[in-house]
Amino acid sequence: MKKAKLNYTKQGYSYIKCTKEDCLNWGGMSICDNCNELMEEEVYLIFILSRAICKECFEEWLKRAKIYEEDLKLQKQRHVSWYKAYGFDIEED
Numbered sequence: 203m204k205k206a207k208l209n210y211t212k213q214g215y216s217y218i219k220c221t222k223e224d225c226l227n228w229g230g231m232s233i234c235d236n237c238n239e240l241m242e243e244e245v246y247l248i249f250i251l252s253r254a255i256c257k258e259c260f261e262e263w264l265k266r267a268k269i270y271e272e273d274l275k276l277q278k279q280r281h282v283s284w285y286k287a288y289g290f291d292i293e294e295d
């Protein structure tokens with residue numbers, strides 16, 4: 203397992219910035235779940251979307267993401283094990 207630190211958007215949603223290689227390791231094809239483009243650079247793995255998306259889509263999402271308390275609650279309960287399923291050992295502060 204690869205150690206990873208969670209990052210948070212200003213709305214409070216967690217994500218991990220990972221690589222194409224990480225994506226291939228978990229059995230993904232390194233194709234953005236939003237726009238279907240091949241991801242050659244950064245890959246953003248986001249629990250609340252259940253998606254791995256490219257930088258452009260991530261920045262697009264950041265602009266329009268809204269805060270839903272229910273989502274944040276769900277995230278708190280489940281995100282660590284979800285990221286773990288993708289091969290990331292989460293370091294909590």
Ligand SMILES: [Zn+2]
Nearest residue numbers: 234237256259
């Ligand atoms: Zn994309």
